[in-house]
Amino acid sequence: MSACRYEVKRKSWELPFLAEPEEVAGLRRIMRLHLNHWGLPGAVEAAQLCVSELVANVITHVGAGTPTTLTVSMKGTHLRLEVQDPDSRSLPTLLSAHSEEEAGRGLSLVDSVADRWGVMLTASGKTTWVELATELSAANGHVSDPRVSKAEAVLALYGYSEAAPRQGTSLLSLAAAEEVSVHLIADLLHWLCAHGRDPDEAMDRAQIRFESEAGQLA
Structure with missing residues (x-):
């Protein structure tokens, strides 16, 4: 008798919001609840850090109150986070490890936990994306537990x-x-x-x- 396998449907979702400092705590809470629902508790801490830093980057370099969208999806067995804003001129920059500037340190944190990240210019602005490795062996599978x-x-x-x-x-x-x-x-x-x-x-x-x-x- 072959063993049954139960799929976990992880449908992508997006959340429009205004980039304000007080929104960050709510975004972190939503990430924790949603990733636990997806069966990815091990990805919560890194995902929360990335969302916090990417939104902080929008607030700092584009402006508080900027219309922003968070999109969460799966790319194979990787968790993909996208933060979209309307400014195509102010691009995130990763500073060197020895830089004494405060601005840009958030991206160093993102770079330290992400498998890969980057920026895409779009017709309506830009999208900063991050991909985080998970413990999944298949996109719709369970974390090894x-x-x-x-x-x-x-x-x-x-x-x-x-x-x-x-x-x-x-x-x-x-x-x-x-x-x-x-x-x-x-x-x-x-x-x-x-x-x-x-x-x-x-x-x-x-x-x-x-x-x-x-x-x-x-």
């Missing part, structure tokens, strides 16, 4: 007879995998009840453990 791997092994065994025949393939959609997960959890609660254990207590303990582990990755 033994807990996820164990869960997928169980779901492959448990859901094979129910979900796979209806799909006509062993590649289940995320929605189908979620449905199989719900059935599995419900059956485990029945098993606990049949053996004299409290299913509510088990659910509470599982939730606490999950939140604790998720918090360590945030």
Whole structure:
């Protein structure tokens, strides 16, 4: 029996905003929430740093209140961040490591964490982009995590007879995998009840453990 694989759909998204210092904290929070939702907690810190510095660069060199757009997408297994602004004249410049100027140091930080970055001139201004390596082995795959791997092994065994025949393939959609997960959890609660254990207590303990582990990755 071939193992099932569950895809994570990471659809690109964009967020228009005005480049103001008070917007940076909100952008960092959105990045953390969205990348955790995408299953990329390991990329959060670098992505937050890059977004903060690129937006700060717009504020400093183009001006506070500049209409700006953040676009987040996947390019293969790399996370791609784009910050677009309407000024094609003020181009980001990477200073040398020995420069005593404060301006431009943010790009040194970006350069230190990014796999690659650059600037594209567009008809409406410019786009500064950054690509960050992730732990993914496939664009729609999961980050290597033994807990996820164990869960997928169980779901492959448990859901094979129910979900796979209806799909006509062993590649289940995320929605189908979620449905199989719900059935599995419900059956485990029945098993606990049949053996004299409290299913509510088990659910509470599982939730606490999950939140604790998720918090360590945030």
